[in-house]
Amino acid sequence: MDKIIIEGGNKLIGEVNISGFKNAALPIIIGTVLSGDKCRIENLPMISDVSNLTKIMGMLGADVKLDRNGILDIDTNNIEKCVLIDEITRKMRASYYLLGAGLSRFKEVEVLYPGGCDIGVRPIDQHIKGFEALGAKVEIDHGVIKCSAEKLVGSKIYLDVVSVGATINIMMAATMAEGTTIIENAAKEPHIVDVANFINTMGGDIRGAGTDVIKINGVEKLHGCNYSVIPDQIEAGTYMIMAAGTKGNLLIKNVIPVHLEPVTAKLREVGVEVIEYGDSIQIDGDFDLKNVNIKTLPYPGFPTDLQQPMTALLSTVKGTSIVTETVSESRFKYIDELKRMGADISVDGSTAIVKGVDKLMGAEVRATDLRAGAALVVAGLMAEGTTAIGEIQHIERGYEDLVFKLKKIGANVKKV
Numbered sequence: 001m002d003k004i005i006i007e008g009g010n011k012l013i014g015e016v017n018i019s020g021f022k023n024a025a026l027p028i029i030i031g032t033v034l035s036g037d038k039c040r041i042e043n044l045p046m047i048s049d050v051s052n053l054t055k056i057m058g059m060l061g062a063d064v065k066l067d068r069n070g071i072l073d074i075d076t077n078n079i080e081k082c083v084l085i086d087e088i089t090r091k092m093r094a095s096y097y098l099l100g101a102g103l104s105r106f107k108e109v110e111v112l113y114p115g116g117c118d119i120g121v122r123p124i125d126q127h128i129k130g131f132e133a134l135g136a137k138v139e140i141d142h143g144v145i146k147c148s149a150e151k152l153v154g155s156k157i158y159l160d161v162v163s164v165g166a167t168i169n170i171m172m173a174a175t176m177a178e179g180t181t182i183i184e185n186a187a188k189e190p191h192i193v194d195v196a197n198f199i200n201t202m203g204g205d206i207r208g209a210g211t212d213v214i215k216i217n218g219v220e221k222l223h224g225c226n227y228s229v230i231p232d233q234i235e236a237g238t239y240m241i242m243a244a245g246t247k248g249n250l251l252i253k254n255v256i257p258v259h260l261e262p263v264t265a266k267l268r269e270v271g272v273e274v275i276e277y278g279d280s281i282q283i284d285g286d287f288d289l290k291n292v293n294i295k296t297l298p299y300p301g302f303p304t305d306l307q308q309p310m311t312a313l314l315s316t317v318k319g320t321s322i323v324t325e326t327v328s329e330s331r332f333k334y335i336d337e338l339k340r341m342g343a344d345i346s347v348d349g350s351t352a353i354v355k356g357v358d359k360l361m362g363a364e365v366r367a368t369d370l371r372a373g374a375a376l377v378v379a380g381l382m383a384e385g386t387t388a389i390g391e392i393q394h395i396e397r398g399y400e401d402l403v404f405k406l407k408k409i410g411a412n413v414k415k416v
């Protein structure tokens, strides 16, 4: 089994380039189904979720060519139906977007219940509520989700919880429905806007993405397009935290600073210097850091996907920090791994009480999920001695060339 080995203690210094955003790239790749035409998608991250999804698109019948620079040429004209009962769809969460896209184009879709990070129950009741409101029939049978409709008709849908996945899936399903669909209490994450912009570039008519009310006017047909995915604010935030944790000085390039504001604000509160430029951010972490409290919230709140790396950083900050997780049901499993490295953290329900220790010590640990892996990398970079992180397939779902990028900025790290 592959491992990442880190000799801690080196400051991260230099420049790092941020890749395209996994959580925008995946629905956009699936969204090409809507066009039934040729699309070129650029700035895709070279991560296992993208390579697996390209395989899935090929299995459905699309012509796909993904080059090493993150450019995908895809023609979905040859897809005849959106039915795929194969374990490969369980390697990621985002395969559930086949439901919205398949329903919209073929009025019929069958896929397995999705996989993704083990961070709680992760229900899809809001996706189903949306599909049903548009006129679809939805059945779940032995882990297979089947949706079908005679026709889809626009409707008003109020989401009971703010859900990124349900917002995007309903947007996709409504794109070619008859009439207008309104999603209320929609998620506002930057990738919602990116997916809406992509669908509009294909001829869709979606308004209000980025606010909590999204209006989708159904169109008859979409066409192919060229589109470039936004940068990954979670990857960028992870490097910001790593630079802070190693007291480094890092220029993080190819980012949209406004997407990072919740992270920038929190790091400034911790005592890190953050300078925002047009499309890059400079981090100087060579200061005494202060304890802070964190509460995860839907965008523009502090992102749940950075709760784990941020908690790793706080584990060596003097004083007590309180971390409250309100988005994911169960996202503290990695804390037992941090404790193996000497962290003093106790968990009470959705709250972690982090008492800063003087230093972490390298240890043998395992990534329990994607961002748990990122948290352990942060911890390993800060720790004294050697950290060996196992189960790195989780990390490879979401971080392009992590070891290569880290080496270039001074980390003593290798994959074995």
Ligand SMILES: CC(=O)N[C@H]1[C@@H](OP(=O)(O)OP(=O)(O)OC[C@H]2O[C@@H](n3ccc(=O)[nH]c3=O)[C@H](O)[C@@H]2O)O[C@H](CO)[C@@H](O)[C@@H]1O
Pocket: 023, 026, 093, 094, 120, 121, 122, 123, 124, 125, 126, 127, 128, 161, 162, 163, 164, 165, 166, 187, 304, 305, 327, 328, 329
């Ligand atoms: C591929 C992708 O984009 N993954 C992201 C997406 O996951 P995902 O789309 O699964 O997350 P959601 O935004 O849907 O989930 C937010 C909360 O709503 C709940 N919920 C969700 C749907 C539903 O039908 N019913 C329900 O109760 C979930 O259990 C969770 O507590 O957003 C999460 C929250 O920002 C991120 O952590 C993930 O990185």
Ligand SMILES: C=C(OP(=O)(O)O)C(=O)O
Pocket: 092, 093, 094, 115, 116, 117, 118, 119, 305, 370, 371, 398
């Ligand atoms: C939870 C995450 O991913 P996914 O939803 O793809 O499992 C994540 O990116 O942190």
